[in-house]
Structure formats: structure tokens, C-alpha cells
Amino acid sequence: MVAARAHLPAGPGVYRFRDANGRPLYIGRAVNLRRRVASYWGDLRDRPRLRRMVTRIDRIDVLLCASEHEAAWLERNALEHSRPTWNRMLGGVESSVVITLDTSARRPGIKVSFTPGPDTTFGPYLSGTRTRLAVSALHRLFPLSYTSDRLSDAEREMAEKLLVRQEDRPSFVSALCTILDREPQAVATARQRLVGLRDAASAELNFERAGQLHEEIIAFDWITSPQRVTALEPYDAIFHGWAAGTLVRFEVAAGRLVGWRTQACSQERASAKVAATPPQWQEFAELNAQLAAKLSSL
Numbered sequence: 001m002v003a004a005r006a007h008l009p010a011g012p013g014v015y016r017f018r019d020a021n022g023r024p025l026y027i028g029r030a031v032n033l034r035r036r037v038a039s040y041w042g043d044l045r046d047r048p049r050l051r052r053m054v055t056r057i058d059r060i061d062v063l064l065c066a067s068e069h070e071a072a073w074l075e076r077n078a079l080e081h082s083r084p085t086w087n088r089m090l091g092g093v094e095s096s097v098v099i100t101l102d103t104s105a106r107r108p109g110i111k112v113s114f115t116p117g118p119d120t121t122f123g124p125y126l127s128g129t130r131t132r133l134a135v136s137a138l139h140r141l142f143p144l145s146y147t148s149d150r151l152s153d154a155e156r157e158m159a160e161k162l163l164v165r166q167e168d169r170p171s172f173v174s175a176l177c178t179i180l181d182r183e184p185q186a187v188a189t190a191r192q193r194l195v196g197l198r199d200a201a202s203a204e205l206n207f208e209r210a211g212q213l214h215e216e217i218i219a220f221d222w223i224t225s226p227q228r229v230t231a232l233e234p235y236d237a238i239f240h241g242w243a244a245g246t247l248v249r250f251e252v253a254a255g256r257l258v259g260w261r262t263q264a265c266s267q268e269r270a271s272a273k274v275a276a277t278p279p280q281w282q283e284f285a286e287l288n289a290q291l292a293a294k295l296s297s298l
Helices: 002-006 033-041 048-054 068-082 128-141 153-161 166-180 184-203 207-224 267-275 279-296
Strands: 013-018 024-030 059-064 096-102 109-113 120-126 237-243 246-253 256-264
Touching: 002 033, 013 033, 013 068, 024 033, 024 068, 033 048, 033 059, 059 256, 059 279, 068 120, 068 207, 068 256, 096 128, 096 166, 109 128, 120 128, 120 207, 128 166, 128 184, 128 207, 166 184, 166 207, 184 207, 237 267, 237 279, 246 267, 246 279, 256 279
Parallel strands: none
Antiparallel strands: 013 024, 013 059, 096 109, 096 120, 237 246, 246 256
């Protein structure tokens, strides 16, 4: 197991400890899988419960994710599905929210909601706090609410100050949709604008504004980073990845990737299952099958 810990990737993901009977003991997430997993074999003098658990670990499974946000969702899904013995919390403390976009002339705007409504919806996202900060950042760039045809006098004055017109509504809506759909170039351009605003505020010694913008940039990164393991559409699916004699079976239930398991399997027997993997999951499945094969060989 020491060799397996040393060969874990340094990226974000989810780890699962299992006992000698294959039962899950504990599931957690990490920004750096190698460092986080290794910490369980470090100084745990003030955490006697974890010390007892570590003595029962027989196997480590990991899934490498494309972002910290994706790892957060995967941890939540896996915990709720398998309910490991040693996890104290099985649902996580972060709230699940969506972003809704009202494109009407009367009340255009972008906001955070707990459930999808009749408006265009994006997400879901974990952490209402981060998502609200990200929406604040988007409003700075595209003040959609000031394109309403029913502004108050104060709102009209602000719209004039921001050089925002009703005619800007379609372009604002298009830009917001492109960013929230995680189109790389649109995300990069918007982020660059936010960084420019932050740096300008800092140059003007307006450190409070610069600090607020910095937090909004972190939140913007959270919601625009890749997140494939939880979807608004409640679909079910089974898909597979294979590498070097190891087959990984992934399970999606109600739009959530909830579990995975590995087994030895020849390429011939695995080929049909791997070929049936949907295109959006192929890279994820192949990458994690390669990782599973590497760890099983140690």
C-alpha cells in the first residue's frame, strides 16, 4: 500500500479506503490526492478515531477529477450512495444550487436558486456562497438587470453611468450563456476582464474592492471549471473504462456518478463494454482505468 500511495496523482479527485473484505471504510475528496491520502499515515495523535480506521485499510481506490468542484460533487454522490462506516457526514455541508437566467424585458437578470424554475437554468453547483460570489462577478461584466424596460429613476441613472442600454440585453444574455456553458474562450476572456478590474483596484489602493474581486474570481473559477459527475437531467447509465487488464465499471443514477468498481478483465471481454461508453465519458473512463491498472499492479 505504501507504493500505491507514492504513485497517486497530485491532482484533484476522490479517494476510497476499503477493508480486507472490500467494504468501503471512508470516502473523501482532495485537491491533491497524493498529499491528502499520505496524511492519514502521518501524525494523527489528536484524531484517535482516524487512527483506528487506518489500521483497517487494505486497499485504496481513487478517481482523478478535472477540477476541485467536480471532486466535491463526486464525493457527495459517493457518500450518499455507499454510506461508508467511518464518514461522520454523508451529504456534505455545501448546499446544492443552480443559476437561473431571466431574459424577459420586464425583469432580466441572473440569480442563484435552490431549485430550477421556468427560466434558463445552469448547474447544479455546490456552495451557495461561492455561486453567489460568482454571480456577482458576472453581474459586474454583464449588468443584465439594467437592461429592463421598467427601471426606477435610480436604476436608470446607474444604467446611464454604466453605459448600459436595453439594446444590450441580447448580447448580455448570449455572453452569459456561453460562459455558463463553460466555453473555454468565453471563460478565459471573462476571467481576464475580472483580473483586470482587480488589478486596477489594487493599483488605485482600493484594497477592499480588490479583495472582493479576488474572492469573486475564485468563485468564478469554481462554477466555470469542468464538472461532469452531476447533471440536472436525471438520467441513468453504466459505462466502462479499460487499461492493462483492469476494467472499471462506473454507475450514474439520476444524473449523478455515484459509484465505481474494478475487476480483472481481458481486452477482448472488455472491448464491447468500452465501445458502448458515451463520448462525454470516454476520456474520464480511460484516464481512471489507466490509474486503476497502475495502482493494482503495485
